[in-house]
Amino acid sequence: EDQVTQSPEALRLQEGESSSLNCSYTVSGLRGLFWYRQDPGKGPEFLFTLYSAGEEKEKERLKATLTKKESFLHITAPKPEDSATYLCAGGTYSGGGADGLTFGKGTHLIIQP
Amino acid sequence: ETGVTQTPRHLVMGMTNKKSLKCEQHLGHNAMYWYKQSAKKPLELMFVYSLEERVENNSVPSRFSPECPNSSHLFLHLHTLQPEDSALYLCASSQEAGRSPLHFGNGTRLTVT
Numbered sequence: 001e002d003q004v005t006q007s008p009e010a011l012r013l014q015e016g017e018s019s020s021l022n023c024s025y026t027v028s029g030l031r032g033l034f035w036y037r038q039d040p041g042k043g044p045e046f047l048f049t050l051y052s053a054g055e056e057k058e059k060e061r062l063k064a065t066l067t068k069k070e071s072f073l074h075i076t077a078p079k080p081e082d083s084a085t086y087l088c089a090g091g092t093y094s095g096g097g098a099d100g101l102t103f104g105k106g107t108h109l110i111i112q113p
Numbered sequence: 114e115t116g117v118t119q120t121p122r123h124l125v126m127g128m129t130n131k132k133s134l135k136c137e138q139h140l141g142h143n144a145m146y147w148y149k150q151s152a153k154k155p156l157e158l159m160f161v162y163s164l165e166e167r168v169e170n171n172s173v174p175s176r177f178s179p180e181c182p183n184s185s186h187l188f189l190h191l192h193t194l195q196p197e198d199s200a201l202y203l204c205a206s207s208q209e210a211g212r213s214p215l216h217f218g219n220g221t222r223l224t225v226t
Contacts, residue, residue, distance in 0.1 A: 004155070034214055043117070043217030044156075044202050087156070101215060103156040 002027045002067055004090050005012040006104035013111050021107045023088030032091040033071050035064050036100060037084045045095045047073075078111045085109070116140065119204050120217035127226055128194060134221045136187040136204030145187045145207060146215065147179060149221040162187065194225045 007022045025033065032051050036044035048057040050066035057064045061082060064072040071088055085108045089101035117138045126132050136191040138145060147159040161169040172212040176198075187204055201222050207214040 032213075036217075041219070044215075044218045045174075046214040046216065049214055088155075101156075101158070105153065105155050 002090060002092060002102045004088055004102050004104040006088050006107050008107060009034075009105065010108040011110070012107070013075075013078060015079060015111055015113050018074070018076045018078070019025070020075070021086055021088075021109070022070060022071040023073070023104055025088075025089035025090045025102075027102060029092050030090050033066050035079055036088045036089065036090060037071055038106070039084050040086055047086075074104040075109070078109075080111045080113050081112045083109055116199060117204055117206055117216050117218035119202075119221055121221055122219065123222045123224075125224045125226060126191070126194065128196070131192040132188070132193075133191065133200055134189040134204075135216070135222075136189075136218055138185055138204075138206040138216070140206055140208075140216060142182060142206035142213075142216070144206060145184075146205040146207075147177075147187065147189050147206060147218075148203040150203055150220070160189075167192075191223075194223075196225050199225045200225055 003026045013019055032049050034049050035047040037047055038044040048064040050096050053066055053068045061076050065072045085106040087103055087106045089103040091101050120135045143164045146161050149157045149159055151210040158171050159173045160179040160204045165181050165184055176193050178187040201220045203220045205217045205219050
């Protein structure tokens with residue numbers, strides 16, 4: 001069974017304190033590893049897609065990396081506006097039709113001023 | 114209007130009511146999805162449509178009935194729901210299922226009384 005596990009469940013950081021969020025996956029036929037940000041009362045907002053081990057993507061203070069078993073979302077010198085829930089998802093394609101994404105439970109990140 | 118639009122934003126219904134959720138995407142995507150988001154649980158894929166044809170149904174109870182009349186519109190018809198069906202229902206679209214990122218609407222917050 002496809003599974004995506006995120007850790008920690010919640011993380012509280014001081015403004016400027018860098019850290020990393022983890023996403024480990026067991027997804028057969030993985031076609032992409034996706035990171036999303038979700039703010040309260042809103043739908044998830046797409047951040048990155050990673051397709052192969054060793055790939056890295058950056059956007060402002062965020063950098064996503066991928067190995068064969070896990071992905072990390074590194075947050076450098078975060079600001080309070082980076083507070084959100086970060087979701088990781090694995091995309092699969094069985095060849096029989098369209099597939100959705102398998103999501104983790106997310107990491108709730110709070111950045112304190 | 115751009116992106117993925119969901120209506121209504123909030124819905125309260127009794128267990129014997131019949132209601133429908135609506136989703137519209139303005140991105141020209143080929144696949145549309147319904148996801149359920151409950152507290153402390155990962156997003157659960159309910160239905161996937163690719164080019165208006167349903168290709169995945171993850172054993173969702175028959176009290177949820179999807180309809181996709183064209184590639185831009187998606188409905189979720191609800192009847193005789195249970196209190197445990199209370200959740201945030203998210204619609205999403207993508208260009209290529211499983212590999213392209215999902216673009217989400219802001220969801221319908223459903224409460225079943």
